Amino acid sequence: MIIPYSTDTPLYHWPIVTGSVIAINVIAFFTITIGVLSGSLSFEDIQWLMLMPDQINPLQWITSLFIHAHIAHLISNMFFLFVFGLIVEGKAGSLRFSAIFFGVGIAVAAITQVGLYVTGSEIPGVGASAAIAGLMMVALLFAPENEVYWLLFVWRIDTPIAVFSMYFIALDVLGVAISGFEVTAATGHVLGATLGFLAGAYLLRTDQVDCEGWDAVSRNDWLKQYPILYSDKQRQRDKTRTVDDFDPVTSALALEGGDVENAVRYGSTTIPEVAKSYQEDRKKRQEKRKLQRGKQQRKYKRVHQTVAEQLTLKCQADPEFNRMAFVFRESLKAGNMIEAQRQFRALDSAKLIHGIAEQTLIAFAKQLGKANQWTDAIRPLMVLIEKQGPMMDEGRITLAQIQAKVMKRSDLAIKTLEQIESPPPPSEPNQPVVVPEVIRRRDELLCKFKQTV
Known part of the structure; x- marks a missing residue:
C-alpha cells in the first residue's frame, strides 16, 4: 500500500x-x-x-x-x-x-x-x-x-x-x-x-x-x-509589466568612462542613507561617553541597537516578510533565478529587503555572478553593505570588482575599497601584527585599480 x-x-x-x-x-x-x-x-x-x-x-x-x-x-x-x-x-x-x-x-x-x-x-x-x-x-x-x-x-x-x-x-x-x-x-x-x-x-x-x-x-x-x-x-498584464524587461547587464556593459548616470542609479557613487545614519548614531554615542567620564558607571551594560539593526528587525516583523522571504530562499535554493530575482525585487519594493540574512544576500549575488549577471548583483551587495554586518566588507570587495571590471569605473571601485577600515594597531608594542584576509585583498585591489586610473 x-x-x-x-x-x-x-x-x-x-x-x-x-x-x-x-x-x-x-x-x-x-x-x-x-x-x-x-x-x-x-x-x-x-x-x-x-x-x-x-x-x-x-x-x-x-x-x-x-x-x-x-x-x-x-x-x-x-x-x-x-x-x-x-x-x-x-x-x-x-x-x-x-x-x-x-x-x-x-x-x-x-x-x-x-x-x-x-x-x-x-x-x-x-x-x-x-x-x-x-x-x-x-x-x-x-x-x-x-x-x-x-x-x-x-x-x-x-x-x-x-x-x-x-x-x-x-x-x-x-x-x-x-x-x-x-x-x-x-x-x-x-x-x-x-x-x-x-x-x-x-x-x-x-x-x-x-x-x-x-x-x-x-x-x-x-x-x-x-x-x-x-x-x-492575464496576457494584457504580462504585456504591461515592464519591470522584468530591463536588462541591467546590457546597460552596464555599454557604459563608457565618463558616464555615471547608471552608476548613480545603482547607488554606487553615494554613501547609503542607512550607513550615514549609522555613522551619525555612532558619533552621538561616542560624544555621550566622553561627557559621562568620571561619573558613576552603570552596574549593567546597555545594549545599543544601530539604525541598521533596527531596520532589520522592523522588516522581519512585517506580516508579509516571512512569506516573501521563504519563497525567495526556496527559489534561490532550487536554482530558479528568475523567480528569485522577482521575489527580491518584490521585497525591495516593499522596503523589506533589509530583513534578509547576510548569508542569503551574498549567496544570491554569487549565483547572479555565475550567470554573468554581475550588475544584477549590485543591489543585493548594496543591501549587504547597508546592513553593516560582519559580511559588509566582503560585499564591498565584490562590489568594487564589479565597478572596475564590468562598469569600467575604477574610480568608484577605489572609493568603495577605501570605506573598508583597517583594524586598530596592537595594544602591546611587541605583539605581532596579523593582517586580516579582507584587508589584504583590499590592499591588492587598491594597488591594481590605482594603476588604471
Missing part, C-alpha cells in the same frame, strides 16, 4: 476543514464498526448513508463521503486527503477548499448513483476517493514541482506532485478502459479528477490563488495559449 504522509509545498492557510473532514470520517467509521460488531446496528440501519443503487437520494450524495468499506479503505483515503487537502486548503483557503471538496464529491456521487440506478447495479457506493482525486488534480496545477513524501512498506520516497498525481490518474483511466466504461470506482476517480482540473484552472485563471509563480501554468509558457488556463486579462 502506498501511503503519502507529507509535502514540502509552501502553505499560507491552516488546514481546518481538512482536519475536520478526517476527524468526522474516523469517528463515523469506528462508531459504525463498533455498532455492527456489538450487534446494535445492522446493514439495514446504515444503508441509508450509502449510495444505494436502487434509488436516487440527494442526501446520500453527502453522507456517502463519510462512509468507508473497511479499515484499509479508510486509512488510504485519509492519508491521501491529509496530504492533498493540506496543499489545496493551504494555498486556496478553507472556503475555496470546501467548495472544491464537497462540490466535486457531491457531483460525482450524483452522477454515480444515477449510473448505478440506470445500469441496475446491486453494489452500493461509499468513500470520498472521487473528491480526493479532484484535490490531486488541483494540487498538480498549484504545485507540480513540489514533493510528496510517501511510504512503500519500509521505504521512504520523494516524488514530484505532478508525477505522483498523474500516476494514479493514469491507473484510473486504464481501469475505466479495461472495465468497458462501466460505473466503477475508477470511473468516479476520473470524473473527480476532471472536475478538480476545471476548478483548479478556474482559480488560477481568475487570480484567486497566488502560487508565487510555481503553478503549472506559470512554469510552462505553452499552457498560456489555452484560454481555459490563461485569461486575456
Whole structure:
C-alpha cells in the first residue's frame, strides 16, 4: 500500500476543514464498526448513508463521503486527503477548499448513483476517493514541482506532485478502459479528477490563488495559449509589466568612462542613507561617553541597537516578510533565478529587503555572478553593505570588482575599497601584527585599480 504522509509545498492557510473532514470520517467509521460488531446496528440501519443503487437520494450524495468499506479503505483515503487537502486548503483557503471538496464529491456521487440506478447495479457506493482525486488534480496545477513524501512498506520516497498525481490518474483511466466504461470506482476517480482540473484552472485563471509563480501554468509558457488556463486579462498584464524587461547587464556593459548616470542609479557613487545614519548614531554615542567620564558607571551594560539593526528587525516583523522571504530562499535554493530575482525585487519594493540574512544576500549575488549577471548583483551587495554586518566588507570587495571590471569605473571601485577600515594597531608594542584576509585583498585591489586610473 502506498501511503503519502507529507509535502514540502509552501502553505499560507491552516488546514481546518481538512482536519475536520478526517476527524468526522474516523469517528463515523469506528462508531459504525463498533455498532455492527456489538450487534446494535445492522446493514439495514446504515444503508441509508450509502449510495444505494436502487434509488436516487440527494442526501446520500453527502453522507456517502463519510462512509468507508473497511479499515484499509479508510486509512488510504485519509492519508491521501491529509496530504492533498493540506496543499489545496493551504494555498486556496478553507472556503475555496470546501467548495472544491464537497462540490466535486457531491457531483460525482450524483452522477454515480444515477449510473448505478440506470445500469441496475446491486453494489452500493461509499468513500470520498472521487473528491480526493479532484484535490490531486488541483494540487498538480498549484504545485507540480513540489514533493510528496510517501511510504512503500519500509521505504521512504520523494516524488514530484505532478508525477505522483498523474500516476494514479493514469491507473484510473486504464481501469475505466479495461472495465468497458462501466460505473466503477475508477470511473468516479476520473470524473473527480476532471472536475478538480476545471476548478483548479478556474482559480488560477481568475487570480484567486497566488502560487508565487510555481503553478503549472506559470512554469510552462505553452499552457498560456489555452484560454481555459490563461485569461486575456492575464496576457494584457504580462504585456504591461515592464519591470522584468530591463536588462541591467546590457546597460552596464555599454557604459563608457565618463558616464555615471547608471552608476548613480545603482547607488554606487553615494554613501547609503542607512550607513550615514549609522555613522551619525555612532558619533552621538561616542560624544555621550566622553561627557559621562568620571561619573558613576552603570552596574549593567546597555545594549545599543544601530539604525541598521533596527531596520532589520522592523522588516522581519512585517506580516508579509516571512512569506516573501521563504519563497525567495526556496527559489534561490532550487536554482530558479528568475523567480528569485522577482521575489527580491518584490521585497525591495516593499522596503523589506533589509530583513534578509547576510548569508542569503551574498549567496544570491554569487549565483547572479555565475550567470554573468554581475550588475544584477549590485543591489543585493548594496543591501549587504547597508546592513553593516560582519559580511559588509566582503560585499564591498565584490562590489568594487564589479565597478572596475564590468562598469569600467575604477574610480568608484577605489572609493568603495577605501570605506573598508583597517583594524586598530596592537595594544602591546611587541605583539605581532596579523593582517586580516579582507584587508589584504583590499590592499591588492587598491594597488591594481590605482594603476588604471
